[in-house]
Amino acid sequence: MARYAMVMDTRRCVGCHSCTVACRVHNELPLDMIYNPVVTVGPTGVFPNVRMTNLPLICMHCDNSPCVDACPTGASQQRPDGIVFVEEKKCISCKACVMACPYGARVPNHEKGTIQKCNFCMDRVDEGKLPHCVKTCHQKARIFGDMDDPTSEVYKLVNNGYPVRLLGELNTEPYVFYIVDSEVKL
Amino acid sequence: MSKNIDLQQEGIQVKKSACYFCHQNCGVLAYVKDGKVLDIEGDPDFPTNQGGLCCRGNIAMDHLDHPARVNFPLKRVGERGAGQWQEISWDQALTEIAEKLANIRDEFGAEAVATAGGTQRTDDWARRRFMNLFGSPNGFHNSHLCWIPTFMVETAIYGWCPFDLDLGSSRCLVLWGQNPGVSGMPEIHHIMELKEKGLKLIVIDPRYSETAAKADMWLPIRPGSDLALALAWLHVIIYEGLFDPEFTDEWCVGFGELAEHVADFSPEWAAPLTWLTEEQIRESAIMYASNKPGNIQWGTSIDQIGKPAGAAMHARALLRAITGNLDVPGSDLLTGPSLEYVTDEEMEANDQLPEEQKAKQIGSDKFKMVTWPGYSRIAELTKEVWGKAPTAEWMCEAHPPSVFRAILTEKPYPVKALLVSATNPINSYGETKLTLAALKAVEFMVTCEYWLTPTAMLSDYVLPIAGALERPTITSSYGCADFLLASQRAIQPMYERRNDYNFWRDLGVKLGQKEMWPWETVEDAYFAKIEPLGYGVESYDEFVENHRFHFPEREYQKYKRIGFATPSRKVELYSSTLEALGYPPLPPYIGPAENETDDPEIAAEYPFVLTTGGGHMPYHHSEHFQIKTLRFLSHEPYMSMNPAAAAKLSIEEGDWVWIETKRGRIKQKANLTQAIDPRVIFTPRGWWYPERDMRDPELGGCLESNTNILTSCDDDDCDPMSGSWANRGLLCKVYKVTAENEKEAK
Numbered sequence: 023m024a025r026y027a028m029v030m031d032t033r034r035c036v037g038c039h040s041c042t043v044a045c046r047v048h049n050e051l052p053l054d055m056i057y058n059p060v061v062t063v064g065p066t067g068v069f070p071n072v073r074m075t076n077l078p079l080i081c082m083h084c085d086n087s088p089c090v091d092a093c094p095t096g097a098s099q100q101r102p103d104g105i106v107f108v109e110e111k112k113c114i115s116c117k118a119c120v121m122a123c124p125y126g127a128r129v130p131n132h133e134k135g136t137i138q139k140c141n142f143c144m145d146r147v148d149e150g151k152l153p154h155c156v157k158t159c160h161q162k163a164r165i166f167g168d169m170d171d172p173t174s175e176v177y178k179l180v181n182n183g184y185p186v187r188l189l190g191e192l193n194t195e196p197y198v199f200y201i202v203d204s205e206v207k208l
Numbered sequence: 209m210s211k212n213i214d215l216q217q218e219g220i221q222v223k224k225s226a227c228y229f230c231h232q233n234c235g236v237l238a239y240v241k242d243g244k245v246l247d248i249e250g251d252p253d254f255p256t257n258q259g260g261l262c263c264r265g266n267i268a269m270d271h272l273d274h275p276a277r278v279n280f281p282l283k284r285v286g287e288r289g290a291g292q293w294q295e296i297s298w299d300q301a302l303t304e305i306a307e308k309l310a311n312i313r314d315e316f317g318a319e320a321v322a323t324a325g326g327t328q329r330t331d332d333w334a335r336r337r338f339m340n341l342f343g344s345p346n347g348f349h350n351s352h353l354c355w356i357p358t359f360m361v362e363t364a365i366y367g368w369c370p371f372d373l374d375l376g377s378s379r380c381l382v383l384w385g386q387n388p389g390v391s392g393m394p395e396i397h398h399i400m401e402l403k404e405k406g407l408k409l410i411v412i413d414p415r416y417s418e419t420a421a422k423a424d425m426w427l428p429i430r431p432g433s434d435l436a437l438a439l440a441w442l443h444v445i446i447y448e449g450l451f452d453p454e455f456t457d458e459w460c461v462g463f464g465e466l467a468e469h470v471a472d473f474s475p476e477w478a479a480p481l482t483w484l485t486e487e488q489i490r491e492s493a494i495m496y497a498s499n500k501p502g503n504i505q506w507g508t509s510i511d512q513i514g515k516p517a518g519a520a521m522h523a524r525a526l527l528r529a530i531t532g533n534l535d536v537p538g539s540d541l542l543t544g545p546s547l548e549y550v551t552d553e554e555m556e557a558n559d560q561l562p563e564e565q566k567a568k569q570i571g572s573d574k575f576k577m578v579t580w581p582g583y584s585r586i587a588e589l590t591k592e593v594w595g596k597a598p599t600a601e602w603m604c605e606a607h608p609p610s611v612f613r614a615i616l617t618e619k620p621y622p623v624k625a626l627l628v629s630a631t632n633p634i635n636s637y638g639e640t641k642l643t644l645a646a647l648k649a650v651e652f653m654v655t656c657e658y659w660l661t662p663t664a665m666l667s668d669y670v671l672p673i674a675g676a677l678e679r680p681t682i683t684s685s686y687g688c689a690d691f692l693l694a695s696q697r698a699i700q701p702m703y704e705r706r707n708d709y710n711f712w713r714d715l716g717v718k719l720g721q722k723e724m725w726p727w728e729t730v731e732d733a734y735f736a737k738i739e740p741l742g743y744g745v746e747s748y749d750e751f752v753e754n755h756r757f758h759f760p761e762r763e764y765q766k767y768k769r770i771g772f773a774t775p776s777r778k779v780e781l782y783s784s785t786l787e788a789l790g791y792p793p794l795p796p797y798i799g800p801a802e803n804e805t806d807d808p809e810i811a812a813e814y815p816f817v818l819t820t821g822g823g824h825m826p827y828h829h830s831e832h833f834q835i836k837t838l839r840f841l842s843h844e845p846y847m848s849m850n851p852a853a854a855a856k857l858s859i860e861e862g863d864w865v866w867i868e869t870k871r872g873r874i875k876q877k878a879n880l881t882q883a884i885d886p887r888v889i890f891t892p893r894g895w896w897y898p899e900r901d902m903r904d905p906e907l908g909g910c911l912e913s914n915t916n917i918l919t920s921c922d923d924d925d926c927d928p929m930s931g932s933w934a935n936r937g938l939l940c941k942v943y944k945v946t947a948e949n950e951k952e953a954k
Contacts, residue, residue: 034400036389036418038825039841043263046837047270053836065416065882069850070428072882074421158250160260160393161400 289904367773385509432937462782514934552687571607
């Protein structure tokens, strides 16, 4: 069984927003919806002693996913391979998941009257393709793969590097990992 | 575009197309069925982008059939700028335009017809061919700001411009005012990959840019003071013994003169001019000179500093030479022109323009480097040594501000017609008030465009041009590389759109040039270019489908075989070519276009140093403001200033502020950031508002936030060699927008 994960190498990310645009275009999202914003932290410090880090955000596809727990209708689900998704026809847009998600990953679609979120482009993943945000990234700052496969790049990065999980103290066990320069505090 | 499109369905063809939203020309795969594009993605097999696409690349489908695109030839029926158009046929448009141009030529001479271009989005060898056959020397682009003066100055020193970096084995890369983190995504990708393997990265930029944030050393230089830094680097490298004695002895002339010339340009001298510390200057020079092989990547920043630009290009070029970082593995390579395929220059028919017409090129009496006087001399040398010349389009052009002044003053002679292609000069050329006055005054104007830009709105005819997916593309660094990358059109142009090639060719045919245009389509012309490569293909498309690239085997140190393309066949540190043209043979120090030492009275009123024109995602020059999927990322124009400076002026984040120079003022929003020196202001380029009233005088708000209101095209602020005007290193003031001051006319 696979366990899909993404690693964000913030040392490579330049904050170009290509991932955000590619996701919006290919997932046909209305203008007020974004699944994967890139947040620029900084420049912090005082000129000229400054630092800047770009943080690509996305659904963390948590193992302990509070959004799935919060959903009263069973619309929010997690596949055995870890992908968290919304079955739209079951969604009543009660926004319980929006409140529950500590990462702000869930977005109302006002055109459809449902809550939507990144599902790692699961249709593509099932065809053996990469999610659009990964495919389009010039910098290879987003790395996607299977954590159950010890030969995969994500496995190696997570196990050999020093990646961090955002809000790790909440024990949601996110499967999106961040590689950051040691001097950067998130 | 849609996740719901089945790309496995029967009848889908995959076309090897290219993105055309900047001139990286990233490879794109287009999925086409029944003449329609269903979807696109980055081509994973393309060597530069390797499957990646930036924001702009991702909106190709939006761009292809955007409701605001110009789809039919338009003829003005109301007043200029009133926005009243009649749709007509191409044949009618070309017939009428040809007739008007012929009349102007009869009455005022061929030189009364000029043409304005933008960045490389077009087949401009065809534009040049048309102009040469028509008889006018007055074609131009805003390429003066974009690498072309650099190309020509560097070619004067060592016989070609070393724009091809052999980065793989390099140990140190200098990005001089370049920010590939927003302007060249394939470049920053390769740079970051190599950096992980130990490449040292030096970024020289007044701003802590996306790229500076990744640097080993960031030099936040005073805008426009690049020349002082380059001279001080020369001083350090020579006087600390870091130069390459073998290369300078054997392959350079004038090393002694140079050493003497830079004796006083010490880091101590340069520190107050550049706002860097002596240590920063010394350490960065040492980092570049002692991590060999190293590179100074091609770029356009120095082209934009006006008065000191030519000398700064010259000084920077010398850095490569004295360190021996030229044409050796890992360094900056002198590819020379391709001897294997037909180059752009060979397609231009430059021999068809009579000498007496060349002599009439506007601006060539003042600025000789990128006009016929300098180009002829350099072309002669490169032909002797390399066998071919650089492209004349771009490298040999009329001086744009001087043409605009000629329109207004009829001096040195009247200019009556302007053919505009792939540019919106109101937003992209310097000193907007001059440009706009000229565009309104010119008797006849035709614009080839995707959109009804402010410039198109003032035209007599607007012609609909084929975009990225509707045209083939050959990428060969302005026709000056020895390699090429070839892409095909995904579909035939939609509606009545045509390639820009067909505008020039078909107009030429109407004007009696038919026998000089044997290639009916652009593919026919491209096939003529690539046929000598000997791939045995029957058509251009077959070349794209089966080969796509041509990379010749790399030969290092070609100078050992053929010498450098200079009169002495060596690197001329002391340049005889510049001297013969009447320019200093060694780079003198010249202060920034406006500065507190030379212009104390200006500095008293305008206390900040202004830098403009840097690229910013998701736009390219003045494009893409209509595309909502991009606009949401940067909805309004934001200038940058330091919070400490803002506090003194009671300016808060997000306030609308006026930025004002001697030439006028614009309104942008304040972004308070520690990325910039408290003495510096940065304004992004290009802004206009396609959602506003596009009719004159509003013209899409093209004056409101347009940085070029601030820039200077005064002859005295221009580089004496190339005439490039000043976008950077100017003086400005900033103050809050209020209800009262908004009413004041400025």
